[in-house]
Amino acid sequence: MSLSSSLQVGVSGLTASQNALNTTAHNLANVNTKGYTRQQVVMADFAYQKWGVNHISTLQTGLGVDIETVRQVRNMFYDKSYRTELGRQGFYQTQYETVQEVESMFGELEGVAFQDSINDLWVSLQEFAKTPDTIENRASLLEDARSFLERADNISKQLSNYQVNLNKQIMEKVNTVNDIADKIYNLNQKISLYESNGQEHANDLRDERNNLLDELGGIINITYKENSIGVVTVSAEDMPLVTENETYKMDVAKVSESSDLLKPVWASFNRDVYRMDLPISTENNTDIGSLKGLLVSRGSDKANYTDIPVKPVKTSGMSDADYDAALADYAGKVKEYNSTVNVSVIMTAQAQFDQLIHGIVTSINDIFSPNKEVTLAGNVTLPNGVTLNAGEKIMILDEDNAPYGMDKPDYTQGEALFNRKSTDRYSASVPVTIDNGDGTTTIKNVRIYNKENSSDIYSLFTLGEIEINPEISNNYSKLPLSAGKEVVGVDVKSAEKLLALWNKPFAALSPNSLAVSTFKDYYTNFTGEIGTWGNELNTISQNQATMVQNIDDQRQSIMGVSSDEELTNLIKYQHAYNASSRFITVIDQMMEHIVTRL
Known part of the structure; x- marks a missing residue:
């Protein structure tokens, strides 16, 4: 040499x-x-x-x-594990934050608990039932009822506003995904050009791209691979996001034409980003990404008490076939409830809280203004043009058991404490022919109850559609609890019903719960369930954070x-x-x- x-x-x-x-x-x-x-x-x-x-x-x-x-x-296995588990942490952390927001609305931890409004209304009802002839007790009942309703409406509005405001966070995350996709695409071009001579490696650019993949993995479930020229192609929720030649952008669209809620969609493929009908499970990787966590916790619609299925009760006039059909329909509704309402923190809170308010309002109304069911023996046309046919069962004011007001000389009977804003409790008094059930009929003027219709929100006693009866607001003496016209004394049966109201079994929280609670216990169980839900989400989120940290520590020990x-x-x-x-x-x-x- x-x-x-x-x-x-x-x-x-x-x-x-x-x-x-x-x-x-x-x-x-x-x-x-x-x-x-x-x-x-x-x-x-x-x-x-x-x-x-x-x-x-x-x-x-x-x-x-x-x-x-x-x-x-670097270790590709650790990178993939880190991004998957980071996305799973984001999914549960986002829902936990939503639970915290919902809990704060009921004020249980801030000293302004809604429980106090329920108790105040109950105390006023008790005092009124004992001495209904005093103007002070009537005024106190009206004031507490108004306060109860205003506070309930306020909570309902906060839930709805928060649900709509989550649109902003969803749009921000969609924009972030699109921005990251553009940056990855641009880095792909730079890395490919820089390394085209086969001699140099754009390591710092690769670091930047890996950081973007980490961030993207926390928002949405991704898969990716690198080709021979250093270009990384990325798929999000099994759809292409970044390819060798272009990026496919996400957009947002309304959940439905009548909804204010938004959902992420693929603008290029004209389809939703997520299939929300799939069950949430770690096994199927359907619990990944903070964007999906937002959508799940928000839900797809505003819920009310009609979204909670009620198990049918077999009556004496119901055949076995009809009862079996009703049970099958109920099972279908329970399945839908569990896949839509029960997975959403906000929709669950809306439906269960609305069920409580509906129960309290209608129970009080049914004491002051009781109804009974009758069968028509002939056709009748109501003032609004609706025709009721013979044989049809209708609800009318039960004048035999309805208490009277103290407003002289009218002594108004059956005036309800709560009204629907857009639907009167009864239609105008009309003459009808009633089947007495013994082969005879009776013709009399009756006030027909306008039933609630789940397809018409204006017919429901639901939050946002309930108000204090203006007739009673303007004249306390119309609040009924007297035994009769010009009769001194309390309607004992109605007073006893009022006193027993809060101790009467009311409803279960959901079709998945067998325990039927009183109003007070229902609210306690309701807030307790939300708190338990939050604790579970927080535990999962913290466990995920620990796992993410452990994986990152192992990554860092290498990289x-x-x-x-x-x-x-x-x-x-x-x-x-x-x-x-x-x-x-x-x-x-x-x-x-x-x-x-x-």
């Missing part, structure tokens, strides 16, 4: 050591940079010069060292920069550089010696 060739060996050592020192210095400079991936110099033989062959092997001389690559030290290790490498490469320099000096001295001796 010639001395000039030996100089090349020394120069290659200087160059390789210098590049290794630069890489080590770059690592040390980014020791605290979040998302930075440690870079490692991989050295290889430069080339060999063949100068002969013997019976064992080829005789050759090495020409030095070369930098084969400067690689990033993170260790200052001790890098300082060791720095000394190593400095010595290698010095050795190469010393080697060149020796060769130079040898060449000088030879030249000066010629």
